[in-house]
Amino acid sequence: MSGRKKKLLARIALHLVLLIYSAIVVYPMVWLLSASLKTSRELFEKPWGIPAVPQWQNFAKAWTEAGIGRCFINSVFVTAVSMFFILLIGSMAAYALARFVFRGRGIIHSAFVSGMMFPVFLGIVPLFILLRNLGIWNSYTGLITSYVAYSLSFTIFVLTGFFKQLPSELAEAGLIDGCGHFTVFWRVMMPLAKPGLIAAGIFNFFGIWNEYPLALVIISSNELRTLPLGIANLLMQQHYETDWGALFAGLVLVMLPTLIVYLFFQRQITEGLTAGALKG
Amino acid sequence: MIGRDKHIAVFVFLFPAVVLYSVFFVFPMAQAFYVALFRWRGLSLAREYVGLENFRKLLTDDPLFWQCLGHNLMFLVVSLVVIIPLGLFFAVTLSRRIRGAQVYRAIYLFPNVISVVAVAVLWSFVYHPTFGILNSALKAIGMQGPVNGWLGDANTALPSIIATGIWYSLGFYIVLLLAGVQSIPRTFYEAAEIDGAGSWQQFRHVTIPLVWEVLKLAVVYLIIHTLGIFGLVWVMTEGGPSNHTETLLTYLYRLAFQESNFGYATALGVIVFLVIFAISIGCSRLMKRETVEL
Numbered sequence: 001m002s003g004r005k006k007k008l009l010a011r012i013a014l015h016l017v018l019l020i021y022s023a024i025v026v027y028p029m030v031w032l033l034s035a036s037l038k039t040s041r042e043l044f045e046k047p048w049g050i051p052a053v054p055q056w057q058n059f060a061k062a063w064t065e066a067g068i069g070r071c072f073i074n075s076v077f078v079t080a081v082s083m084f085f086i087l088l089i090g091s092m093a094a095y096a097l098a099r100f101v102f103r104g105r106g107i108i109h110s111a112f113v114s115g116m117m118f119p120v121f122l123g124i125v126p127l128f129i130l131l132r133n134l135g136i137w138n139s140y141t142g143l144i145t146s147y148v149a150y151s152l153s154f155t156i157f158v159l160t161g162f163f164k165q166l167p168s169e170l171a172e173a174g175l176i177d178g179c180g181h182f183t184v185f186w187r188v189m190m191p192l193a194k195p196g197l198i199a200a201g202i203f204n205f206f207g208i209w210n211e212y213p214l215a216l217v218i219i220s221s222n223e224l225r226t227l228p229l230g231i232a233n234l235l236m237q238q239h240y241e242t243d244w245g246a247l248f249a250g251l252v253l254v255m256l257p258t259l260i261v262y263l264f265f266q267r268q269i270t271e272g273l274t275a276g277a278l279k280g
Numbered sequence: 281m282i283g284r285d286k287h288i289a290v291f292v293f294l295f296p297a298v299v300l301y302s303v304f305f306v307f308p309m310a311q312a313f314y315v316a317l318f319r320w321r322g323l324s325l326a327r328e329y330v331g332l333e334n335f336r337k338l339l340t341d342d343p344l345f346w347q348c349l350g351h352n353l354m355f356l357v358v359s360l361v362v363i364i365p366l367g368l369f370f371a372v373t374l375s376r377r378i379r380g381a382q383v384y385r386a387i388y389l390f391p392n393v394i395s396v397v398a399v400a401v402l403w404s405f406v407y408h409p410t411f412g413i414l415n416s417a418l419k420a421i422g423m424q425g426p427v428n429g430w431l432g433d434a435n436t437a438l439p440s441i442i443a444t445g446i447w448y449s450l451g452f453y454i455v456l457l458l459a460g461v462q463s464i465p466r467t468f469y470e471a472a473e474i475d476g477a478g479s480w481q482q483f484r485h486v487t488i489p490l491v492w493e494v495l496k497l498a499v500v501y502l503i504i505h506t507l508g509i510f511g512l513v514w515v516m517t518e519g520g521p522s523n524h525t526e527t528l529l530t531y532l533y534r535l536a537f538q539e540s541n542f543g544y545a546t547a548l549g550v551i552v553f554l555v556i557f558a559i560s561i562g563c564s565r566l567m568k569r570e571t572v573e574l
Contacts, residue, residue, distance in 0.1 A: 014373060018380075021370070022387045024447070031413060032402055047411040093297035096290045108294065115305060119508050121529055122553045123308030125536050125546045126315055130308060149304035152297055181289035210395035212511040217537060228397040232515045235401045247401075254398045262393050266386050269393070270455055 029255070036248035043244055058245035059253070066243075068250040070223065071230030078140060078226055079208045082147040086155050086204050087197055089148065094159035095185055099171065109160065115153030120213055128217055143218045143226075147208055155200045162196025163189065199272045202265050209258060227254050316550045320543040327543065334547035345548070348528045349555075351438060355527070356506040358442050363453050363502065364495070370450075371457035372487060385458065388451035396448070400515035403444040407431050431517050434524045441516055441525055448512070449505065453498050460494030461487060496567045500560045507556050528552045 035043060037054040063069035097109050127146065128137065136142035166189060174184040190197075212228040219225060225233065231254055234247050262269065316334055320327035338345050370388065374381045391399060406413050409429035418425045426433035430440040464487065472482045488495075510529040513519060519526035519534065528548065536545035 014378070018370075018373065018378075018384050022384060025387055025391060025451070028402055028406055028413075028447075032405075035405070043411050047413060047416045089296045089300065092293040096293035100286060100290050102287070102290050108298070111306070112297075112301065115301070117557075118305075118309050119504070119553060119556070121508070121510070121532060122549045123305070123312050124532075124549065125542050126308035126311035127304065128536070129542070130304070145300065145304055149300045152301050152305070156297065181285065182292075185293070206393050210393075210397070212395070212397050212515075213533075216514075216533075228395050228511075231401055232397050235404060235515065248405075251398055251401055255394050258393050258395070259390075262390060270385065270389065273389075273452070273455060 032248060032251055036245065036252045038245060038248075040244050055245055058249040061243070062246040062249035062253065066234055066246045066250055067222070067225075068227070068230055068234070068246075068253055071225050071227045072253060074225060075209060075227040078144060078147070079205065081140075082144045082151070082208050083201060083204050085144070085148045086151045087201060090152055090155035090200065091159050091163075091190065091193065091197065092185070093152070094156045095163050095189060097156070098160045098163035099168070099189075109156075112153050112156045116157065120150065124213070124217055131218060137218060138220045138224065140224065143215060143224075146214055146218060147211070150214070151204055151207065155204065158200045158203075159193065159196050162193050162199075166192050198265075199268060202261065202269060203272065205261060206258065312546050312549060315543060316547040318543040320541075322540045330543070334544050335551065337544070338547055338551060344523060344526065344531060345528075347523060348526050348531045351525060352507050352509065352527050354438065355442055355445065355509060356503060358439075359446060359449075359502050359506055360499070362446055363450055364498065366450060367453035367457045367498065368491075368495075370454045371461045371491075372483065374454070374458055375461040385455060388454050390451065391448045392452045394448075396511040397515050399444065399448050400512050403440075403447075404431060404516055407440050428521075432521060434521050437517055437521060437525045441513055444516070445506075445509065445512055453501075456498055456501075457491060457494060460491040464490045492567070496564055499563050499567065503559050503563065504556055507552060507559075 034050050035047075036058055037056070038051040038058075039055055042049070042051055063072075093112070097105060097112075131137040131142040131146070134142075136145065170188050170192070171184050174188045175181070179187070210228060211226075212232070215226050215229050216232075219229060231247070231250050234250055317329060317331055318327040319330045319333070374385055378384075405411070407415075407430035409415060409425075409427060409432065412425075412429065414430060415425035426436050430436045468486050468490070469482055472486050477485065508529060509527055510533065513525055513527050513530050514533065517525045519530040529552065532545050532548045532552070535541045535548065
């Protein structure tokens with residue numbers, strides 16, 4: 001009897017610990033949401049309270065006056081275009097590396113995969129100089145090209161694994177039917193590799209949507225800023241001004257898309273994260 | 281004919297990736313080791329070959345470099361001491377049949393998918409002197425936090441950033457270690473239980489040895505993440521107040537893009553890369569030996 005009681009108590013204690021850490025994770029975000037709907041005065045007078053009247057205009061102000069709307073659209077554009085090219089170019093290369101036997105295959109494959117060991121900052125100065133010399137520094141061409149180049153290692157690593165698992169009978173059947181290699185790739189293999197493309201796509205989405213250091217070095221014009229640059233800049237401005245509501249609303253707008261993608265693909269993310277990590 | 285077809289296909293499939301990767305990734309990375317040998321200031325073409333002078337100056341003549349390294353190592357040590365035990369605790373707990381385990385896991389991982397910049401801005405307000413939750417909580421219980429805010433005070437700035445870093449990344453390590461714990465076959469625990477092992481003994485003699493490889497991986501990730509920290513610090517304090525939170529990469533950024541001291545900054549980048557590389561390999565070696573002993 002007392003043994004069962006002890007077990008029950010242990011269970012309750014365990015849940016309590018789990019709940020406390022959940023609160024530590026969630027509370028700052030709830031606080032943010034509440035702060036984004038407050039007036040500046042409420043923020044100072046009742047930092048813990050909830051807003052008396054939700055100030056939805058904070059979001060409108062963030063979007064237009066603080067320039068977060070512009071940054072948001074910029075980020076959507078940069079992320080979408082980068083992901084398109086990463087997945088297209090990456091899957092083409094991964095397909096060749098996974099399905100064809102040719103001289104130099106091993107070397108090319110390891111050249112791509114070993115790129116994951118080299119951190120961004122190592123080559124940051126030469127990249128900056130290179131982009132300037134090519135005349136594509138401070139442009140989306142420069143930023144997107146760099147994003148694609150820096151994401152290829154990981155993407156090719158993931159997709160080569162997926163293409164290797166696909167049955168070769170289908171490709172052979174396609175070739176015998178008179179389809180060229182490109183038709184087979186596009187019509188037969190790409191649809192089959194969809195789970196791999198989704199996995200690679202999710203991780204590239206988070207990587208690029210949230211990316212900061214490369215954007216900081218490559219983009220300098222205000223009107224080209226992506227969201228992370230935009231809110232970092234807003235924070236620095238806010239040290240001198242007083243409209244906080246817009247900044248908090250801007251923060252909510254940055255997190256919202258990642259929250260949505262996260263809720264949608266929660267399983268794939270957790271599995272992909274650990275599978276990738278455990279294999280690597 | 282088919283052979284030629286195949287070669288054309290391979291060429292076309294690989295061409296865009298190889299060109300982009302070589303020009304915009306491999307070339308800058310390789311060039312770094314060369315640029316580091318020059319005294320090169322500003323965007324002028326005038327650069328002077330100085331051999332290993334930049335490295336000598338960094339290592340023997342630049343106290344700020346060592347200060348930065350110290351801050352990064354502080355980051356690493358505190359993260360190791362906090363994240364590894366907590367990560368293991370939560371991983372083991374969540375691997376049991378516990379109600380809502382998946383929900384907890386999803387909550388814990390969430391900070392990891394938010395932009396580091398958003399995390400940094402959010403926590404800047406937690407630490408804010410006037411309306412930050414931390415200071416107003418202290419005020420509510422009759423105490424007073426730092427007057428200039430937690431990030432404005434030389435003594436509390438670095439610990440505050442480290443705490444934010446842990447809040448941001450603990451979930452990742454929980455999920456990583458959880459995958460390791462879950463891959464241990466249940467029969468191992470059943471066998472241990474039959475032998476009369478209590479839960480601590482099971483943890484010590486079954487869980488630990490069998491998650492050792494994953495644990496090693498977690499340590500290597502921690503080294504890479506803490507020595508490579510940039511965005512969090514740059515957004516929260518820009519290395520201030522007066523260099524009290526300066527890290528290797530904020531210093532590199534300052535050197536390269538505020539002072540246009542390209543050669544010197546790149547030498548710093550090479551050193552950081554080599555340090556990460558050496559510590560990671562050293563750690564794996566060290567931990568390998570212990571696996572054999574077990």
